Amino acid sequence: xxxxxxxxxxxxxxxxxxxxxxxPAPRQSAQSGAADAGATPARRLxxxxxxxxxxxxxxxxxxxxxxxxxxxxxxxxxxSAHFEVAFSDAEWRKxxxxxxxxxxxxxxxxxxxxxxxxxEHRAGTFACxxxxxxxxxxxxxxxxxxxxxxxxxxxxxxxxTRTDTTFGMIRTEVHCSRCGxxxxxxxxxxxxxxxxxxxxxxLAMTFLPQAA
Ligand SMILES: [Zn+2]
Numbered sequence: 623x624x625x626x627x628x629x630x631x632x633x634x635x636x637x638x639x640x641x642x643x644x645x646p647a648p649r650q651s652a653q654s655g656a657a658d659a660g661a662t663p664a665r666r667l668x669x670x671x672x673x674x675x676x677x678x679x680x681x682x683x684x685x686x687x688x689x690x691x692x693x694x695x696x697x698x699x700x701x702s703a704h705f706e707v708a709f710s711d712a713e714w715r716k717x718x719x720x721x722x723x724x725x726x727x728x729x730x731x732x733x734x735x736x737x738x739x740x741x742e743h744r745a746g747t748f749a750c751x752x753x754x755x756x757x758x759x760x761x762x763x764x765x766x767x768x769x770x771x772x773x774x775x776x777x778x779x780x781x782x783t784r785t786d787t788t789f790g791m792i793r794t795e796v797h798c799s800r801c802g803x804x805x806x807x808x809x810x811x812x813x814x815x816x817x818x819x820x821x822x823x824x825l826a827m828t829f830l831p832q833a834a
Contacts (some may be wrong), residue, residue, distance in 0.1 A: 750805035756777055774816045778788075781798060793807045
């Protein structure tokens with residue numbers, strides 16, 4: 623896979639940089655530093671691919687920040703946020719597989735083309751692997767050629783977003799609105815009718831085929 627498949631060839635200045643004059647600086651996640659310090663071997667793999675992404679950022683190959691109208695930075699995925707479904711870190715570790723935990727609770731990223739959901743083309747619903755909340759309809763799934771399941775819109779009120787400034791990039795993080803589990807990011811290079819690309823981790827979701 624080429625880097626240009628992941629990042630569009632004509633990057634534009636992040637909207638956030640323009641907004642910065644008028645809005646308070648985005649708060650950093652208090653969790654990320656601690657999580658990185660205790661990096662597991664799996665986490666290091668994720669960080670390795672992330673550093674490639676950071677290199678892309680340095681080269682100016684970063685998609686424009688998406689700031690959807692429903693962006694709600696008050697519902698943060700961090701420990702301080704309050705979600706309808708909440709468990710202690712130890713409980714999440716028990717409930718999720720190591721891979722799911724890495725993504726949903728530590729904002730990891732799976733390897734592209736590693737999830738079977740990338741090739742899931744049946745009619746049905748993609749739900750949160752953390753709390754089972756329905757997130758995306760198969761009707762809004764499209765092949766983004768990135769290796770991650772991609773959608774042009776989520777189900778109503780299914781996800782929340784916040785600004786993610788990790789790895790030297792400004793991106794819009796997407797999480798489940800019910801449990802706060804990290805799902806992926808949203809970019810503005812998607813297809814019509816929204817022009818958005820919800821780039822999701824397959825491990826963060828389960829698929830429920832539509833009943834016949
Ligand atoms: Zn959830």
